[in-house]
Amino acid sequence: MTKTSYSPESFKAVFVRVLNVSAADFRDDLKIGDFEQWDSIAHLELVAELEAAFGVQFATEDLLGLKSVTELRARVAELSGATT
Amino acid sequence: MKVVVLADKTSTMFCRELERLLRAAPLPFTVADAGFDSWQREIFSPGSTALAEADAILAFVLSPRLVERPDIDQEVAGLLQQLAQQLPARTVLFANFVADPRVAAPLLRQAESTEMVARLNRRLLEFALDHSWFHVVDQAGFCALEGLRGITDARFEASAQMYFSPAGQKRLAAWWYRRLRALLAVPRKVLVTDLDNTLWHGVIGEDGFDGIEMGATEKGWPHQRLQQALLELKARGVLLAVASKNNHDEALRVLSEHPQCLLRPRDFAQLEIGWGAKSTAISRMAKTLNLGRDSFVFLDDSAFERAEVHSALPEVLVLDFPDPAIGLAELLSDETAFDTLSFTREDSQRAASYRAEAERASLRSQASSAEDFYRSLRLRLTIVRATSTQLARIHQLLGKTNQFNLTTERLTQDATRARLSDPRWQTFALQVADKMGDSGLTGLAFVDTADPTHWVVENFLLSCRVIGRTVEHAFVEWLAARARAADVHKLSFRFVPSERNQVARQFLEQSGLSASADERDWSVDIEAALRRLAPHFVTVNYDDDKD
Numbered sequence: 214m215t216k217t218s219y220s221p222e223s224f225k226a227v228f229v230r231v232l233n234v235s236a237a238d239f240r241d242d243l244k245i246g247d248f249e250q251w252d253s254i255a256h257l258e259l260v261a262e263l264e265a266a267f268g269v270q271f272a273t274e275d276l277l278g279l280k281s282v283t284e285l286r287a288r289v290a291e292l293s294g295a296t297t
Numbered sequence: 298m299k300v301v302v303l304a305d306k307t308s309t310m311f312c313r314e315l316e317r318l319l320r321a322a323p324l325p326f327t328v329a330d331a332g333f334d335s336w337q338r339e340i341f342s343p344g345s346t347a348l349a350e351a352d353a354i355l356a357f358v359l360s361p362r363l364v365e366r367p368d369i370d371q372e373v374a375g376l377l378q379q380l381a382q383q384l385p386a387r388t389v390l391f392a393n394f395v396a397d398p399r400v401a402a403p404l405l406r407q408a409e410s411t412e413m414v415a416r417l418n419r420r421l422l423e424f425a426l427d428h429s430w431f432h433v434v435d436q437a438g439f440c441a442l443e444g445l446r447g448i449t450d451a452r453f454e455a456s457a458q459m460y461f462s463p464a465g466q467k468r469l470a471a472w473w474y475r476r477l478r479a480l481l482a483v484p485r486k487v488l489v490t491d492l493d494n495t496l497w498h499g500v501i502g503e504d505g506f507d508g509i510e511m512g513a514t515e516k517g518w519p520h521q522r523l524q525q526a527l528l529e530l531k532a533r534g535v536l537l538a539v540a541s542k543n544n545h546d547e548a549l550r551v552l553s554e555h556p557q558c559l560l561r562p563r564d565f566a567q568l569e570i571g572w573g574a575k576s577t578a579i580s581r582m583a584k585t586l587n588l589g590r591d592s593f594v595f596l597d598d599s600a601f602e603r604a605e606v607h608s609a610l611p612e613v614l615v616l617d618f619p620d621p622a623i624g625l626a627e628l629l630s631d632e633t634a635f636d637t638l639s640f641t642r643e644d645s646q647r648a649a650s651y652r653a654e655a656e657r658a659s660l661r662s663q664a665s666s667a668e669d670f671y672r673s674l675r676l677r678l679t680i681v682r683a684t685s686t687q688l689a690r691i692h693q694l695l696g697k698t699n700q701f702n703l704t705t706e707r708l709t710q711d712a713t714r715a716r717l718s719d720p721r722w723q724t725f726a727l728q729v730a731d732k733m734g735d736s737g738l739t740g741l742a743f744v745d746t747a748d749p750t751h752w753v754v755e756n757f758l759l760s761c762r763v764i765g766r767t768v769e770h771a772f773v774e775w776l777a778a779r780a781r782a783a784d785v786h787k788l789s790f791r792f793v794p795s796e797r798n799q800v801a802r803q804f805l806e807q808s809g810l811s812a813s814a815d816e817r818d819w820s821v822d823i824e825a826a827l828r829r830l831a832p833h834f835v836t837v838n839y840d841d842d843k844d
Contacts, residue, residue, distance in 0.1 A: 254309040257453060261463035273452040 216268040219293040223266070224286050231255070231262045244281035253277060260285075267293050299353040300477065301329045303336040306360045306460040314470035319477065326354075326477060333458055337376060341383060352709070354388045354480070355380075356473065360460035361397040361440065364414055369394075373417055377424050380431075388430050388710075390476060390638075393418045395437035397445060429689030430710055432476070432638045439472045479636035483697065485614060486588055487566070488530060488635075489579055491597035492541040492548055496520060496560065498622070501548055512557035522626035524559040531564055535635050536586070538567040540578040540595075542602075545570045566652050575602050576609030585658045587761040589699065589797065594634050598622075653733035654762060671767055671834040674731040678768045679838045680775065683726040683741070685717050690738050691726070694760060700800040701769070702758040704793040721747050727772065729763040739763045742772065751787040752780055757801075764800060771835035773808050777826035789820040 217223045229236050232251055245256050260276050263269070263285065269292035271279075279285045300319075302312050312330040319326045331339045336357055339345050363369050380389060394417045396410045418437065425431045440448070448465025461469055493500040498516040499509035510517030511524065531537055537560070541548055548570045552562050562568060566586060569578035575597070583590045591612040597603050598618050607615045614634055619625055657674065664670035683691060692710050699705065708716070716722045727740025739760035745753045754776070759769060780788045792805060794816070805812070809826070810819040 253457070254307075254313070257457055257459070258310055258463050261453075265464070271452075273455050276452055276456045 217266050219267050219290050221286065224263070224289060227262055227266045228259065228282070231259045239282075241282055256280075263289055269293050298326050299329055299350055300326050300356050301331055301340075301350075301353050302356050302358050303331045303339060304358045304360070305334055305336050305363050306454075307333050307458045308358055308461075308466065310459065310463055311358060311461070311466040311470050311473075314467045315474055315477075318470060318474040322474075322478070324478060324481060329353075337372065341379060351387075351711075354390065354477075355384075356434075356477075357389070357391040358469070358473065359392045359394070359436070361395050361445070362460055364394055364396045364410060364417075365400060370413060370417060373420065377420070381428060388432075388480070390432050390434050390473070391421060392434050392436035393421055395440045397449075399445070429692060434473060434476050436469070436472070439469060443468055475633055475636065476638060478633065479638045482633075482636065484637040485535075485594050485634045486592040487536040487538055487582070487586070488527065488594045488596065489538045489540050489567075489575075489582070490527070491575075491599065491602065492539060492543060492551070492570075494598040494622075495596060495618075495625075496524060496539075497551070497555075497558070501543060501551055506551065506555065509551065509555075510557075511555070511559075517557065519623045519625040521557065521559065523628065526629040528559060528564070530629060530635060533635070533637075536566040537564055538569070538582055539565055540569045540575045540582075540597075542572055542575075543570050563652075567655060574605060574609070576606045579606060579610060579613060585655055587654065587700075587764055589761075594632075596628075656733055657731075657766075668834070674733070674766065674834070676766055676768060676771075676835045677730045677838065678771050678775075678835050679728040679730070679840075680772070681726050681728070681840065683717055683724040685714060687726055687738060688714060688717070691717075691741060694738070694741055694758065698758045698760055699795070699797040700761050701764050701804065702756070702795075702798050703754070703801050703805075704756045704791055705795045705798060706756055706793070716743060721745065725772075727759070727768070729766065729768050731766070736760070736763050740768070740772070742776070744776070749783075750785055751789070752776075752783075752785050754788070754790040757790060766835075768835055769804050770808055771837055773821060774826055775837050775839070777821055777823045781823050781827070785823075787820060788823055789818050792817055792819055 217227075225236065225239050228234075229239055232248075232255060234248065234250075238248075243251075245251055245253070251259075257276060260271055260279075264271060267289055269289060271288065271292070275288060279288055300315070302308055302315070304311075309330050312328045316328040319328065331345070336359060340355065366372065380387070394414045396407075396414050398407070414437075418433075421433050425433050443465070448461050448468055450459075450462035450465070453459040453462050459466065490496060493502075493509075497509045497511035497520050501509055511520040512518075513521070527537055539552075549562065549568070552558060552560065552565075552568075567582045569575075569582065571578075575595075579593055579595065580590065582588075583593065589612070590610050593610075593613045595603070595606050595613050595615045596618070597606075597615075600618075603615045603618070606613055616628070616632070619628055660673065661667075661670045664673060688710065692708075692713055695706075695708055695713065717724055723744040723746055725740075725742045725744070726738050727742070728738055729736045729740065739762055740758065742757045743755040745755050757769075757772075777788060790805060790810060792802065792812075794802065805819045808821075810821055812819050
């Protein structure tokens with residue numbers, strides 16, 4: 214996968230693709246469990262896909278520890294050196 | 298059908314990906330995740346999915362962590378024994394084992410672990426040979442190919458007990474998907490290859506014997522790897538054939554004498570080297586080998602030849618030729634058309650048997666009459682009562698035989714096993730031999746004797762390799778004699794037409810059987826069958842201890 218530079222839009226693109234939700238249903242305040250397919254396994258898949266897309270690596274405790282769009286986005290931005 | 302995934306580690310992501318691939322195919326499987334550490338207990342506990350659904354396929358997707366357990370040897374042995382006793386004849390796919398070399402250990406300890414893994418895998422293979430319902434999935438091969446570093450991630454193992462990383466689970470699912478697909482797919486049987494710029498680099502007619510390359514040179518190497526892969530296919534029972542536009546003797550000399558050529562003329566069931574259309578050559582092969590054209594796969598570097606074969610014979614699978622040619626080296630390892638999970642003694646002998654068939658065809662064209670030809674073959678038909686030790690081969694025949702198959706009923710392995718042990722059924726296995734060779738078990742007949750005065754042949758089938766040698770008529774005569782000896786008054790054959798079994802119908806007509814109004818039931822006039830000038834040139838042997 215080619216590395217993408219972080220932006221809220223590119224984050225959203227990975228999110229809707231991996232969790233198979235429509236872009237219209239995406240909201241900034243979503244968190245794990247908000248819809249049926251976002252369970253802990255799908256969450257791990259999302260984390261792995263975010264890592265691959267943005268070329269970043271989460272700490273072990275972040276894999277299941279970051280539970281919302283806001284938290285995930287902030288960490289991806291931080292790790293990829295972008296400003297939010 | 299349901300695939301129940303039994304694992305030692307968390308494999309939910311694997312299951313989801315597998316289900317996605319199966320649905321996209323589409324293949325009629327759904328996937329159930331039996332969960333973490335389910336590989337030993339889950340299946341045998343009351344109320345388990347695996348026990349509840351009799352036709353569920355059990356997939357043991359195991360991780361290299363298991364090898365670190367001190368008693369894994371005994372644990373696996375115990376599991377296999379339990380499977381055989383409690384879930385007989387259930388389809389099982391079982392991952393073989395591999396050691397994770399990153400476990401820090403002195404070399405001596407590592408050597409012991411390697412030996413232990415080899416022993417475990419050997420045990421799995423032997424179990425598979427003894428139990429036709431058990432298939433080994435080469436997960437060790439998968440790990441070697443992908444490299445453990447690329448498909449594992451300690452963070453995911455720590456937080457969710459996933460041995461394989463998310464990316465690794467997806468790759469592994471694709472690997473298992475291919476094996477599941479092989480459970481249902483009918484494998485193709487023949488690979489027809491071109492010569493110039495396919496089996497070797499260069500054109501024999503232009504570059505000459507010393508100018509073509511297929512050795513350890515930059516240009517030759519991909520072709521050498523292709524030849525090696527073709528030899529592997531042959532060992533798995535796929536037939537190889539050549540269709541080449543060339544001067545016959547010049548091209549044949551390369552196959553016979555070229556020091557770098559791995560393939561020799563005897564490796565090919567058919568050699569068509571000349572100037573005719575390749576589609577004509579393939580049609581001729583199909584006729585000689587008695588195989589449907591949908592059994593053929595065609596490999597050729599020329600876009601023109603590929604298009605010609607594809608338009609004349611759309612049933613033939615025409616492979617995309619890799620560009621650049623370096624892709625030849627791995628072309629066949631990615632090809633799924635020949636995939637099959639079961640492997641029997643007959644598979645490895647198939648090439649020799651088809652070569653004999655080609656020799657028979659040439660004898661036939663030389664003989665002054667059909668009868669002379671049959672007589673010269675010195676045909677022997679051996680009939681035995683089938684037993685469960687032949688189950689793997691019987692099941693394979695039931696699954697693969699299309700042309701000479703009276704009903705095309707694909708019995709499940711369970712149903713076949715039940716018939717073999719039920720005294721109501723007389724199941725006969727036919728073995729055909731002649732001066733060219735022995736075909737092995739190539740025919741089957743299920744006779745329902747529920748009504749002691751009226752025997753019904755529920756199905757009769759012959760492998761295409763032995764059709765056309767009159768043994769089918771010899772069998773009818775033999776069965777008529779057996780029926781009369783048992784005071785049976787009526788003997789009939791059931792027939793269900795399919796798109797491909799016209800050969801079977803012709804047999805019923807030629808044998809003088811009379812059809813019922815709906816043509817589903819064909820009766821034998823027992824006395825007439827015995828009086829008929831039955832094929833005297835077939836020697837029939839019957840020996841069995843059940844009688």
